[in-house]
Amino acid sequence: MNQKQWKQLESVVAQTNTGLPVGLIVDSPWMPGYCGISNIDFFMRPDTWMDAYKKIKADFPDAIFLPDWWNEFGMATEPSGFGVKFDFYDDNLPTVHHIIEDTDDEIIDTLTAPDPRKNGLMPLLLNLQRYAQPRIQELGEEINIVSTRGPLTIASHLMELTELLVGIKMDGDAIHKILKVTTKLCKDWLEAQLENVKTAKGILVLDDVSGFLNNEDYQEFAHPYLKEIFSAFPETMHLFHNDTDNDIIVPYIEDLGVDVFNFTHKKDIGSIKEKVGKKVILLGNVPPMSLVRENEETVYAQTQDVIAKYIAANGGDHHGLLVSTGGGMAMGATQANTQALIRAAQEYKL
Numbered sequence: 368m369n370q371k372q373w374k375q376l377e378s379v380v381a382q383t384n385t386g387l388p389v390g391l392i393v394d395s396p397w398m399p400g401y402c403g404i405s406n407i408d409f410f411m412r413p414d415t416w417m418d419a420y421k422k423i424k425a426d427f428p429d430a431i432f433l434p435d436w437w438n439e440f441g442m443a444t445e446p447s448g449f450g451v452k453f454d455f456y457d458d459n460l461p462t463v464h465h466i467i468e469d470t471d472d473e474i475i476d477t478l479t480a481p482d483p484r485k486n487g488l489m490p491l492l493l494n495l496q497r498y499a500q501p502r503i504q505e506l507g508e509e510i511n512i513v514s515t516r517g518p519l520t521i522a523s524h525l526m527e528l529t530e531l532l533v534g535i536k537m538d539g540d541a542i543h544k545i546l547k548v549t550t551k552l553c554k555d556w557l558e559a560q561l562e563n564v565k566t567a568k569g570i571l572v573l574d575d576v577s578g579f580l581n582n583e584d585y586q587e588f589a590h591p592y593l594k595e596i597f598s599a600f601p602e603t604m605h606l607f608h609n610d611t612d613n614d615i616i617v618p619y620i621e622d623l624g625v626d627v628f629n630f631t632h633k634k635d636i637g638s639i640k641e642k643v644g645k646k647v648i649l650l651g652n653v654p655p656m657s658l659v660r661e662n663e664e665t666v667y668a669q670t671q672d673v674i675a676k677y678i679a680a681n682g683g684d685h686h687g688l689l690v691s692t693g694g695g696m697a698m699g700a701t702q703a704n705t706q707a708l709i710r711a712a713q714e715y716k717l
Contacts, residue, residue, distance in 0.1 A: 368435045369508045373568070376431055376511075380604060380626050380648055386676060390431040390552035390650055390689040392629060393423065393606060393703075395441050395443040395460060397696040405457040410440055413498055421506070426702055429652030429709050431689075433606065433650075434512035434571045436503055438492040443518050446524040447488040448481025468524035470534040470541035472490035477543065478559050480551040483559045491665020493563050500564065511566045512606065516548040518592045525549075532579060535588050542588060550592040554599045559601070569604035572596060578611030589624070595626040606650075610694035617642045632693025634672055645649060645687065649677065652693030653708055658700035663707040670711035685717050 378384040385441060399409040402419040409416055420436060421432050443453040443461040453462040467474055483489035496510065519701075523531050524544050534542045542569075553572070559569050577589035597605050605624050609616055610631040620628050621644050629650040630639060643649065653670050661669075670690065677688045690712040 368431060368511055369629060372431045372610050373509075373511050376604075376689075379689050382648075383406050384686065387685060387688065387715055387717070388431055389429065389709045389712050390433050390627075391427075392433045392650075392691070394437050394439055394695060395436075396698045397700055398423065400449045400458075400698055401702075406441075406459065406461075407455055407457055410455070413495055416495075417499065417502060425455075427448050427709060429713065430705075434514045434569070436499065436510045437514060438495045438499070439514075439663070440488050440492070442516065442520075442524055444488055444492065445549075445556060448483060448486040448552065449478075449525060451525070457462070465524070466547070467530075469526070469530050470538035472526075475541050475544050477549050480548045480555060483552070483556040485577060489556060489559070493559060496560065500566075509566040510564045511637045512569040512571055512604070513557060513564060513568055513615070514571035514573065515553045515596075518546050518553055518596070519576035519589055520574045521549040521552065528576065531576070533546060535580070535584050539571040541696060546588065546592050550595055553596045557596070559667045561603075567603075569606060569631070570597075571606040571608065572599050572610040575609055575611050578609045578613040578616055579590070580613075580615065582615050585619070590619055591659050594623050594668070599691065608695070614639065614642065620647050623691045627689060629691065630693060630696075632694075637674065637676045640646040640677060640680040640687070648687050648689055650689045650691045655692040655694045655697035657690065657701070658704040658708065659697050661704065663703050666704045666707040667703050670708045671715055674715050 376389050378589060379388055389609055395406060395409060398419050399406045402422050404415055409419060410655050446463050447453060449466060451466050454462045471501055479490055481487055500510060510648040557570050560587060580589055589638045604626050606627040607625040608629040612631050614634055617639055627648045630652060632652045632654040640649060653673055657666050678685050681687060
């Protein structure tokens with residue numbers, strides 16, 4: 368993002384912004400299709416990847432993209448360091464093959480965190496960051512935010528999600544062994560990127576699986592590990608994505624040290640604001656599929672409705688809201704509908 372956009376994001380976090388900026392989580396589920404390129408070209412051709420970002424910035428100059436200039440291989444990025452097999456497709460996201468069958472699998476006792484500077488696809492992404500940075504800076508922009516999938520989400524790509532959730536109930540010790548390793552990887556991967564990208568001032572953690580738990584299990588198997596990650600980077604802005612249809616996590620967001628929280632469109636933004644407190648910025652929560660299925664008028668109306676509900680729940684104050692979709696940009700989201708969302712935020716009468 369450019370310096371003006373970063374300052375705008377900082378003003379939202381400081382709750383000093385005068386208008387209603389729009390922030391959109393964009394990556395490989397949406398960008399290749401929108402830009403008319405294959406997923407493999409997006410991942411493997413650095414100039415094609417850069418051209419895709421140039422296009423969306425030209426089409427939506429008033430949006431703050433998050434994390435922006437994201438070097439990634441979809442969900443294959445972090446699990447690749449463990450030696451998993453993964454499949455790539457021209458028209459879809461990579462799939463990851465599990466290496467842990469269940470909590471009795473002997474591999475759990477020997478599982479160690481990979482070195483993101485040497486193992487899997489992560490060194491390739493670090494190299495892409497080094498390649499891209501001077502070219503991004505020539506455009507007057509910088510990489511300001513780096514990201515990682517969270518510890519439970521990574522674990523769910525090492526073993527079946529069902530087995531992971533059953534293990535939480537039946538063999539907690541084994542699951543803790545896995546999560547200690549995946550948490551270390553999250554910290555090491557963020558640290559490697561922050562060392563690589565001196566302009567980065569924020570971290571984004573994405574962990575939907577932490578939203579699949581009940582309150583007791585969240586407190587034991589999610590909160591300590593997520594908090595360990597955020598606490599390891601006290602000088603950065605903290606962004607967290609969890610768009611599962613579960614608000615168990617919401618009261619704990621502030622304790623995690625999260626500055627900006629992206630959540631599901633299936634929960635009323637007013638109720639989320641009441642539970643999350645004044646300090647945390649909400650990034651949401653227009654239905655993502657509306658940008659695919661609906662018309663501009665509907666998206667415009669939905670966006671203004673989200674804003675109105677937020678302001679009503681926040682005592683008439685617009686601060687603490689970064690207008691967005693309730694989750695990342697959906698595959699197939701159109702230019703016209705995305706522009707309608709942005710226009711609705713810009714034209715809302717505060």
